[in-house]
Amino acid sequence: xxxxxxxxxxxxxxxxxxxxxxxxxxxxxxxxxxxxxxxxxxxxxxxxxxxxxxxxxxxxxxxxxxxxxxxxxxxxxxxxxxxxxxxxxxxxxxxxxxxxxxxxxxxxxxxxxxxxxxxxxxxxxxxxxxxxxxxxxxxxxxxxxxxxxxxxxxxxxxxxxxxxxxxxxxxxxxxxxxxxxxxxxxxxxxxxxxxxxxxxxxxxxxxxxxxxxxxxxxxxxxxxxxxxxxxxxxxxxxxxxxxxxxxxxxxxxxxxxxxxxxxxxxxxxxxxxxxxxxxxxxxxxxxxxxxxxxxxxxxxxxxxxxxxxxxxxxxxxxxxxxxxxxxxxxxxxxxxxxxxxxxxxxxxxxxxxxxxxxxxxxxxxxxxxxxxxxxxxxxxxxxxxxxxxxxxxxxxxxxxxxxxxxxxxxxxxxxxxxxxxxxxxxxxxxxxxxxxxxxxxxxxxxxxxxxxxxxxxxxxxxxxxxxxxxxxxxxxxxxxxxxxxxxxxxxxxxxxxxxxxxxxxxxxxxxxxxxxxxxxxxx
Amino acid sequence: xxxxxxxxxxxxxxxxxxxxxxxxxxxxxxxxxxxxxxxxxxxxxxxxxxxxxxxxxxxxxxxxxxxxxxxxxxxxxxxxxxxxxxxxxxxxxxxxxxxx
Numbered sequence: 001x002x003x004x005x006x007x008x009x010x011x012x013x014x015x016x017x018x019x020x021x022x023x024x025x026x027x028x029x030x031x032x033x034x035x036x037x038x039x040x041x042x043x044x045x046x047x048x049x050x051x052x053x054x055x056x057x058x059x060x061x062x063x064x065x066x067x068x069x070x071x072x073x074x075x076x077x078x079x080x081x082x083x084x085x086x087x088x089x090x091x092x093x094x095x096x097x098x099x100x101x102x103x104x105x106x107x108x109x110x111x112x113x114x115x116x117x118x119x120x121x122x123x124x125x126x127x128x129x130x131x132x133x134x135x136x137x138x139x140x141x142x143x144x145x146x147x148x149x150x151x152x153x154x155x156x157x158x159x160x161x162x163x164x165x166x167x168x169x170x171x172x173x174x175x176x177x178x179x180x181x182x183x184x185x186x187x188x189x190x191x192x193x194x195x196x197x198x199x200x201x202x203x204x205x206x207x208x209x210x211x212x213x214x215x216x217x218x219x220x221x222x223x224x225x226x227x228x229x230x231x232x233x234x235x236x237x238x239x240x241x242x243x244x245x246x247x248x249x250x251x252x253x254x255x256x257x258x259x260x261x262x263x264x265x266x267x268x269x270x271x272x273x274x275x276x277x278x279x280x281x282x283x284x285x286x287x288x289x290x291x292x293x294x295x296x297x298x299x300x301x302x303x304x305x306x307x308x309x310x311x312x313x314x315x316x317x318x319x320x321x322x323x324x325x326x327x328x329x330x331x332x333x334x335x336x337x338x339x340x341x342x343x344x345x346x347x348x349x350x351x352x353x354x355x356x357x358x359x360x361x362x363x364x365x366x367x368x369x370x371x372x373x374x375x376x377x378x379x380x381x382x383x384x385x386x387x388x389x390x391x392x393x394x395x396x397x398x399x400x401x402x403x404x405x406x407x408x409x410x411x412x413x414x415x416x417x418x419x420x421x422x423x424x425x426x427x428x429x430x431x432x433x434x435x436x437x438x439x440x441x442x443x444x445x446x447x448x449x450x451x452x453x454x455x456x457x458x459x460x461x462x463x464x465x466x467x468x469x470x471x472x473x474x475x476x477x478x479x480x481x482x483x484x485x486x487x488x489x490x491x492x493x494x495x496x497x498x499x500x501x502x503x504x505x506x507x508x509x510x511x512x513x514x515x516x517x518x519x520x521x522x523x
Numbered sequence: 524x525x526x527x528x529x530x531x532x533x534x535x536x537x538x539x540x541x542x543x544x545x546x547x548x549x550x551x552x553x554x555x556x557x558x559x560x561x562x563x564x565x566x567x568x569x570x571x572x573x574x575x576x577x578x579x580x581x582x583x584x585x586x587x588x589x590x591x592x593x594x595x596x597x598x599x600x601x602x603x604x605x606x607x608x609x610x611x612x613x614x615x616x617x618x619x620x621x622x623x
Contacts, residue, residue, distance in 0.1 A: 213611075220606050220614060228621045343614040374618050 019136065020209060020334040022119070023129040023326070027353020029106075036107040037116050045161075048168040053446055060170050066475070072407065073475065075444055077414060084403050091399065093218070095392040097225040099384070101232050101371075104218070105346035111211050112346060114162075114204035115332070118155060125151035129329065155205050156197075163197030209333040213344050223343065228374040229383050233347055235338040235369050236377060238262040240321035241270035241304070242311040243338075245281070253320050253364040262319075264378060266303045273304030275339055285328040287336035320364050327351035327369055337369055412508075413451070414442035415501050417516045424519040431488035433520050439480040439499065443472035450504040453482070457497040461486045461518050469504065484518055491520030534610060546605055550597035557597070558590040 050057035052070050059068045067074040067082075074081060096103050105112060126132050126147050138144055167189055168176055179185055185193070203211055212219055226232070238261040239254055254261070262270065274282075311317040321338070328336045330350040335342050337351045355369040373382045420436035428434050443449050453468040455461060461484050472478055484497065497518045503510040536542075567585020571578065580588075 214607065217603065217606065220609075223614060223616075226618060228618050341615070341618065343611060375621070 020332065021129050021132045021136070022332045022334075022350070023329040023354075024123055025326075025330045025350055025354045025357065027349075027356060029349025030353050033107055033116065033348060037113050040108065040110075040113055041117065045165055048165060048173040056172050056174075058169060059172065062170055073444060073446070075414070075442070077442075078407075078410065081403065081407055084399065084406075088396070088399055088403060091392065091396045094225055095389070095396050097222055098227070098230060098388050098392060101226070101230050102222060102345070102347035105212065105222075106348040109346075111203060111216070112332075112348065114200060115208050117158065118204040118208075119332075121154045121158065122151055125154065155201055159197040159201040159205070160193070162200045163193040163195070166196040167193050209344075209346075212346055213333060219343050219346075225388075227386070227388070228380075229386060231371050231373060232341055233337060233345060233349065233352060233369065234341070234372050234374070234377055235321075235327075236367070236372075237267035237271050237338070238264070238377075239319060240338070240368050241267055241274070241319045242308045242317060243274060243279075243321035243323040244308075244311055244318050245323055246315065246318060248362055251315055251318065255365060257316065259316065259319075262307070266307060269299075269301050269304035270307050271304070271339065272299065273301040273308055276301065277308075279323055281323050281325045282328075282336070285325045285336075287328045287331075287334060287339075320359075320368050322358065322362060324358055326354040326358055330354040341374075410444070411510065411512060412443070412445045413449075413501065413503070413510050413512055414440075414444065415499065415512045415514045416440040416442075417499050417514045419517060419519075425521070427521075428485075433486045433488065433491055435484045435518050437482045437484065437499075437516060439482055441470065441472055441478045441480060441501065443474060443476055443478075446474045448473050449510075451501050451510075452504055453480070454500045454502070455484060455497055456500055457495065457518075459486065459495040459497060459518060460490045461495070461497050486518065486520060491518060493522050494519050536613075542605070546598060546601040550601045551594060553597045554590060554594035557593045558586070561593070562586060562589060 047058045048056060052068070055068055057068070057070050061068065065076050093104055122132065126135055135144055135147060164176070165173070167173075170192075171189060176185070176189065207215075241262060251257075307317065311319075325336075327338065328334070328351075330353070331337070332348060332350065333344045333346060335344045337345065349371065351369050352371065356366045359366045359368060375382045416439070418438045418440070420438070424435070426434045426436075439453065441451065449472045451470050451472060453463070453470065455463040463482065463484055468480075468482070470478060470480060495518050497516050499514045499516060501510075501512045501514070562585075567580065567582050567589065571580040571585060
């Protein structure tokens, strides 16, 4: 039963990481990321300022226990719709992950989106990657203080604005803005603005990729949604190995000079060899050897070694990867995509853009690093419609339709009837039996409404002389004390009565029936 | 030109009993402490009155449900910590072979 647990935990790989200064790159995916950033953050910063039918378009009014989302108003009774909405969000995450990999991470996650903005500001004040690395190493000169200071000032302003906007989703933002000067915020408003600012500054400015690598649960379980038909960012080792530098224009691409693509075994072996015997360029960029190769660490790398040896003597054996390490330099999480699929990869596509730009420069075809599937890499067909896609897709669609129908068909009126707690019944001076109730009427619409309250049932119970007509202001709760009467001797014990509330307005008829009990003397 | 990288050493997975124990035991302990402190100030009957007045909940049931809810919360937290502390090699596996 006893098992030995080795105590010599390796120390070499668990050194604290050096700060990742990623290089800015332009390309199709980086432009898509910028568009996603502008759209998503645009919604975040703009929505609280919009108005809709006289109230803030998106407002989570906690004190009033009411959520406004454009034309929709959610009451505490609609809590189930919020829960379903969360389930929908989770399901769509599964669906899109199975289909196209970590789209969420690269293009939509607040962590990466805000990090983009913070890196952008850093770039603006401190220059590009090499300038920032120089600045990191330089002593505290006047220039460094100025650059660092202005960068932090910009971060601070942006973070404060973000925190202000956040609170603006919960308390009317125009009112909040008007109370900035002279300063009249409440204690909790101030606290949450500062707290969210600090969180933004810490997550997007300081922690960045560390959140994705060490704190994010999704990064840990997303691989469960992956299969060999999922879009991943991948390096085409069969085409790229053996990697190695060359003078520009002296060697055509493997396709042009007719070097066959490596078979999978040799390609993997070559990756292993390259990871074990890193080139000077690879060591310079200091990407930690990915453990993606760990399964194969004990495996034979002789085929790869032989390939690299042949390439050293005969350049015709070289693959298309020129080992420029640009794919590592642009990576926001600091990995080397050539080592294979890794959980650290957030699928932002920066390495794809970087590699394509290099391929353009050296005159090779694009796509050495590309969005593709494992099946496509291995020369097999990619199946898009597969059981997991169909199941996720069907569930997503069904719940989405159900949610939409449920929200649309919500009753605009809530009726609650509570019997008097103190006495089951009273006997009036004329001998009639009286029961007291409290009726709560909630008008969930944004318009005033008139309702008629009636009583029906088998027992001869009446609501005074006539039906009761009430006027409900928009989005108001009305508490209505009501007394029901029955003639002497007609009711024994407990009988069922029904309160019927009907709308008196033109348009969609609303009718709610609520059960209640009427009590009389037992004898 | 090329340089050998030190071989990668990875901590092998611990036995299942150890993993389960490391999650279940501290969370059990924390849940016990939380239950004692919570119910020292809150009577389960009073709590039942303001939450589910229609259900007949005895004190014993209240304590039991309370403890297991605390344990569920603390064990979930321990489980999450365990997932985050797993070495990255556990996650960086090649995609499974496709069944045909």
